Amino acid sequence: MPLLAIVIPYYKIDFFEECLESLVNQTNKWFKVYIGNDNSPSDPTSMITKYQNKLNITYKFFPSNWGKNSLPEHWNRTINLINDEKWIMVLCDDDMLGPKVVEEFYRKLREVEIAEINLIRFATQEINGTGEIISNIQKHPKLQCYSDLFYSRFIRGGRSSLSEHIFRKKAYDKYKFKNFPLAWHADDYAWLEFSDFGFVYSINTALVYFRLSEFNISRPNYLLDEKREYALVFFKKVLMNHIHKFKPEHQYPIIRYAEMLNYPNVKRPIKLWSDFFLLTLRYAGIWEALKFSRRVYLNSKVND
Template sequence: MINRKLAIVIPYFKNEYFRECLESLEKQNDNRFNVYIGDDSSPQDPWILINSSQKKLNITYKRFDKNLGSISLTQQWERCLGMINGEEWIMLLCDDDVLSENVVNSFYKNLDEIEDAKSKVVKFASQVVDEYGKPVTEKYCHPKLQDYRDVFYDRFFNANRSSLSEHIFRRTSFQKYGFHDYPLAWHADDMAWLEFSEFGKIYSINEACVYFRSSAIHLSRSDFLLEEKRDTTYLFFNNVIYEYLENFNQYQITAILKRYELLTFSFKKVNFNFVFQFFRLKLKHEGIYEALKFIRRICINRKELK
């Protein structure tokens, strides 16, 4: 019997690039994985494609009667993750992304090191491609072992990038934390890697690549639902500030506090509760001088105060 520790879970809704996604799984040079496809009551029937791929892949397919992704994308993810059969590791693969043929093999090749490092999140190299599969960015690679706080800092302050599909994570970590139910699932993956990793080491594999699809129908396109995305970015940083700030080092804390303050003013979220709570944070982490400078900025911009 083939030992399959890896589940590749695909929350399915659109078929524009689904063939390419499945073909990239068929081309894997290591078949130690199971595929789970959760159909979010899509109007685009994927069965012909799935049936064809079943000749090479071990696929479990389920069509859900109710469309959930339009209400909560993270709940759709979790519903699909409920299909797995006890695999220890999970990849949540978007239905329009593709894998290089050595992704699964490189995961198993490095698995002993991953487990020795007690890593709960694995990250592959990635590259953004267009509608035709042509690269539109350079290949993004990462240090082999990196503290999550440094991964977070690179993501938000060093112009690095991240996507859902390029990660593999432990089932037990998902069961412990789940996904935050952010609108559009915006930053839900960022919060997941923060929590799933428990600020331990992220293990990166650069010899294999996940190709992230950027297209006119993708949620992440720059002109789509900007206000909702901005509000969710504020909510995400609010959660990081008040739940996990202590896990970062001093220069990272300073950068995170500065970003959160800018977001609060930019999105007109300033109120007396924010001033009180944020003053305490500045005082605790940066001292009385920086805390008083914050109060001075509030006084200068007091018209923003609600």
């Protein structure tokens, strides 16, 4: 039994064969592939049959389309297909793995196990719809505590994707993926929980390719207002449940970042503003809390 399950929550066929081909090209094939079809209009069975003798595949067609309402729930039900594998990668149907991802995972696994780390991530590079490289390679510190990772991701403008991570099944079983609208930051929240604010182990000797195409929710200028609102949903959950776990020097910058998501629309519930005031007061002091009140007042006058 392999230790690694590669789970593909399938819906789009456009780049699916390239995704499967990247698995065939792995230098270490000690993994099993689980594909869950979210009632896609594009039937992938002939393509899966083509690769069945090259990959160890379990395929399941789900007659109900969950992704339109809760994409993380489709991730969860596809993960539920796996057997006794101890580690999981959720690979998007349009992303690709470099040929040494699985090999490097196993090569580093003993070190990860000794350190009792739950979350691994790989170096990444972005590609477009035609497979052209459109970004530099993003590498990470070998060991990084989650507070530093989160700070780099949001406050310093880093990037992250679902496919670049491998996580321990026991951590997943404890938390699962939570439902966020459009699955916006659902993976970021999962890494926060799966890591238990411990260390994340980075493998920079293999690449995961994140595809940014016309079909991605992440594509620029798509649903910008909605994504801003959903980002606020994510940050409110982080602030209410976890802000005390971050390093002291990271707490107020994260609170301030979340606060800025509220502008220019200040016509929000009083409780939201009072929560932000109390958080600012607690983690930054009375002077910053007074400045926060002034910002809210000035923004409300601008938008009257």
